[in-house]
Amino acid sequence: MTxxxxxxDDPxxxxxxxxxxxxxxxxxxxxSFSSAEDALPQIIKQVPDIAIVDIKLPGKSGVELIKELKHALPDLLCMVCSYYDSDDYVFNAIKNGASGYLLKDAQPQEIIDSLEELKRGGAPMNRYIAKKIISTFHEKIIVHHLAExxxxxxxxxxxxxxxxxIKEISDQLSLSHYTVKSHLKNIYTKLHVRNKVEAINKLNDTRR
Structure with a gap:
């Protein structure tokens, strides 16, 4: 049994x-513990397979606890269950070793399903959290492409x-039509797009 x-901290x-x-x-x-300070030494003594950790705890935060637990017990699986869904909380938790992130409005069966997924080596996440992570990852890829x-x-x-x-760009930059078209072709290749509309959309994604 796992x-x-x-x-x-909420009893x-x-x-x-x-x-x-x-x-x-x-x-x-x-x-079961109400604080990171109580949990850390006891979990190291009696190691579980999975730790469910709240983010906001009295004293040390859940993120700090996860970081210390993963340092002491690299194989321990940590899953956050919290009301908080801001980027800072989500990405700090994952960066410091959380393998899953649920919000407290999850249905009971969703929590059990997430524990099962975690046990199988997955990374269970609330759908909203997963979209947030994918969106941020996508934006970082776009920024990387633009930097090229x-x-x-x-x-x-x-x-x-x-x-x-093209003619107006040629006049403004004092370039030939051919050179502007060549630059556009290179832009499409580097941004992995097929036309001006897709290129503009990628640029706008980083400005939102």
């Missing part, structure tokens, strides 16, 4: 998690985004 420790939510997990067939709660453009290519792309035609 063992679980719970670190949650009602903690009790609810304990009942939910104890009523499951595959998981057993072996310890030369200064002249960036100039051309900015003018295209302003609605200028």
């Amino acid at each position: 063992t679980v420790s719970i670190i949650e 009602h939510f903690r009790a609810g998690l304990e009942v939910l997990i104890r009523n499951s067939k595959e998981f057993a709660v072996i310890s 453009l030369t200064s002249r290519e960036n100039e051309v792309l900015s003018l295209v985004a302003e609605g200028l035609l």
Whole structure:
């Protein structure tokens, strides 16, 4: 049976998690704590398979606890269960070793399903959190692609985004039509797009 420790300062939510997990067939709660300070030494003594950690705890935060637990117990699986869904909380938790992130409005079966997914080596996440991570990852890829453009290519792309035609760009930058078209071709290749509209959309994605 897969063992679980719970670190949650809300006594009602903690009790609810304990009942939910104890009523499951595959998981057993072996310890439960209201603070990181209480949890850390005890979890190191009696190591569970999974730790469910709240982000906002009295004293040390859940992120700090996850970081220390993963340092001491690299194989421990940590899953956040929190009300907080801001980028800072989500990405700091994952960066410091959380393998999953759920919000506290998750349905009971979703929590059990997430524990099962975690046990199988997955990374369970609330759908909203998953979209947030994918969106941020996508934006970083776009920024990386834009950074590959030369200064002249960036100039051309900015003018295209302003609605200028090739002839107008040629006149403004004192370039031949052929050179502007060549820059556009390079821009499309580097941004992995097929036309001006897609290139402009990628540029606008980084400005939102």
